[in-house]
Amino acid sequence: MTATSSQPPSRLVKWATLVGGLAALATMVGFVLHGCGHVADTTNLRQWGINDGLFERNADWKVVNGYYAVVFQGLGVLTAIPWYAALAAFLMLALGFFMMRIPSRKPPNWISSLQRLPLWLRMVGTALGQSLFAVYLAGMLFIFGLLLVSMPGLVGEKAGKEQAAEERAKIEAMPEDQWQELWRQGQRIARGKIVTSSPMRYAIYDRDFNEVRILPSDDIEIRVPQQKATPVQHEKKPPAAGRE
Template identity: 30%
Template sequence: MTSQQEPIASSTSGLELEVSVHPRHAMSRTDTTLQPSLKPNWSTLTKIGAISAAIGGVSLHLMGQVAHRIYLQQMGVSAGHFPKTSDWLVINGYYTLGTRFLALMKAFFAHTLLIALAILVLGVYMYGMEVLGKWLKSKAPALKLAGLPAWASDVIRNLLASAFVVIGIPVAVMFMMLVLLLPAVVGETAGKDVAAKEMKRFMAGCDPGESSTSANCSQIVMDGKVLATGYVIDASQSHVAIFDPETQRTTVMETAGKTVVGKRATLPDD
């Protein structure tokens, strides 16, 4: 009887060793799988880059289109006669963004106090939202809500949360609309600014001489006859727009049979 029970005891101890060893192996495998990987997810980065490039290209195109259209409108010209290619609009949007960025930096440093106040107000509001959220989660007995019935406490908490949400929704909507309209707003502001600067320069009049100064005007000539003299606002394959500082009007003409005589080229010795 004794010899038959010994193998059973040894097999039992072997099972106990297996049970005691397996959890350690399982924990080691779990620890290995839970370690964060430091390798970048190239697939995700590629998608983010593609989306950013698409949004950036559309935004630059929109900026260039709006800036060009507003500039022509300010000069009294319809943009329908002067279509531009997509690459021209993107390049124009790039320069528009650059000029507006410089103007924005100047405005930022000129209104630092107002910007600091806006940041402070936003920070206080976000802090209040965070405190309210923690209080609602913990259901702390603030304002002696613990002494009220459960339904009354819930009503008061919901009213307080709704007040913050009602205040926050218009702010969030305005922020989203600002982001969506930002390219168009930047283009419109740039177009008006360029038109105002150009008009100020145009109103100085034309230089009748052959100097290479920026005040020298162009001429629209047909069969040796000068049809118009002034500043060329824009030109396409079918039309040309020229501003006459004397009459202060912009004239759009067809280019068929006409020649645009510009100012003398700037030479290296000038």
């Protein structure tokens, strides 16, 4: 019989493993962004009293919307973190690791006492320690999975509420000469600010009725008043003196 020699994995196998890991990571990120975008959109619509089933979104739109929700909420979290407390915790943790790395000439008394215990008792202690570590690891994995599943809902809901509040503030501060108008067959049917839209419908906050109206997009013409540009006044230069 010929003994088969163990060979190190080729570069192709390493690249395949790396690509598989990146694909799994991309799938996880896509799942989180898709969930954040969906929850943010539905929360925003519900703040306006709109049924989210009336406005269908494709998967790409939800991923992009979730990306913006995560970025803006992440920036808000970064600005709210007490960085002095985080720096103090980091320094205390570094000091603890430094103290653990300092070599000691004599082991502590409790270690010497453990070494004098019977073998069966030490084996029982080792088994209990391994079981405790396994339970701790399972708990950490459960918490990580719970955070991964709940993060799209929490981040998306907060982003949707903030988006609706900002849109309401813009509508209240919008002057009348900037209101958007919806026309059909030469007749104005609504004016105000478009809240959201889809290929089938428009949702507009009508300033005349002070409520959100949902209108079909068939034969709809959107008119947006343009602000008058302020003419730029050029300074008149004095005429150049003629040559004598």
